[in-house]
Amino acid sequence: MKTRNTLEIKKNSLLAWDVLGNQFGNIEEWASIISQSNAFGASNFTGALFSERTVLGKNGESVHSLTDYNTDDMSLAYKVTSGAPPFAQNIGAEWKVSPVGDESCEVSVELHVDFKPGIPQEKQNEAQQFLSMSGEQILEELKHYVETGKQHPRKVASMKT
Numbered sequence: 001m002k003t004r005n006t007l008e009i010k011k012n013s014l015l016a017w018d019v020l021g022n023q024f025g026n027i028e029e030w031a032s033i034i035s036q037s038n039a040f041g042a043s044n045f046t047g048a049l050f051s052e053r054t055v056l057g058k059n060g061e062s063v064h065s066l067t068d069y070n071t072d073d074m075s076l077a078y079k080v081t082s083g084a085p086p087f088a089q090n091i092g093a094e095w096k097v098s099p100v101g102d103e104s105c106e107v108s109v110e111l112h113v114d115f116k117p118g119i120p121q122e123k124q125n126e127a128q129q130f131l132s133m134s135g136e137q138i139l140e141e142l143k144h145y146v147e148t149g150k151q152h153p154r155k156v157a158s159m160k161t
Contacts, residue, residue: 001112001113001114001115001124001127001128001131002110002111002112002113003110003111003112003128003131003132003135004108004109004110004111004135005108005109005132005135005136005139006106006107006108006109006139007106007107007108007136007139007140007142007143008100008104008105008106008143009104009105009106009107009142009143009146009147010103010104010147011103011104011105011146011147012099012102012103012104012105013074013097013098013099013100013105015146016074016097016105016107016142016146017071017074017097019142019145019146020074020076020095020097020107020142021047021048021069021071021074021076021095021097024039024048024050024053024066024076025037025038025039025040025050025053026039027053027055028055028056029145029151030141030142030144030145030151030152030155031138031141031142031155032137032141032152032154032155032157032158033057033058033134033137033138033158034055034056034057035056035057035158035159036054036055036056037053037054037055037056038053038054039052039053040052040053040054043069044066045066045068045069045070046069046071047069047070047071048066048069048071050066051065051066052064052065052066052081059085060083061082061083062080062082062083062084063080063081063082063083064078064079064080064081064092064093065078065079065080065081066078067079067092068094073096074096074097074098075094075095075096075097076094076095077092077093077094077095078092078093079091079092080092085127086116087113087115087116087119087123087124087127088113088114088115088116089114089115089116089117090112090113090114091111091112091113091114092111092112093109093110093111093112094109094110094112095107095108095109096108107139107142107143109135109138109139111131111134111135113127113131115127137154140152140154141154141155
């Protein structure tokens with residue numbers, strides 16, 4: 001199952017890529033679902049200073065391991081190698097920043113999940129809706145952070161709880 005969300009950001013694509021790609025380990029700075037994050041590991045990709053990140057969210061800790069990182073294409077992909085949700089056999093994401101003129105860009109995120117055998121269709125549908133909504137929210141938060149330099153109100157509220 002895959003979900004894809006796209007959003008235009010009214011800032012230069014290099015700025016959006018800096019936050020998304022170069023600061024891969026700092027997602028807790030702008031994403032409300034993440035309270036802590038840290039990049040680590042020797043890089044397997046040109047331009048990356050790391051190969052993985054740990055993230056701590058409401059559902060516990062997980063590890064995201066890069067499967068692709070391309071500074072020229074401003075894209076990255078990762079899979080969750082530890083701490084995946086109990087319904088998922090494989091889960092990961094692909095991010096891409098695409099220039100739209102000099103001072104605007106489009107950012108897309110594709111989330112993909114392979115469900116464990118035996119997961120009822122109803123639960124798969126719920127997971128798909130949740131991932132689609134999560135993709136929309138995380139893009140909104142990234143957009144706000146890149147355009148204003150400040151955390152989205154949802155992120156600020158999440159830090160108070």
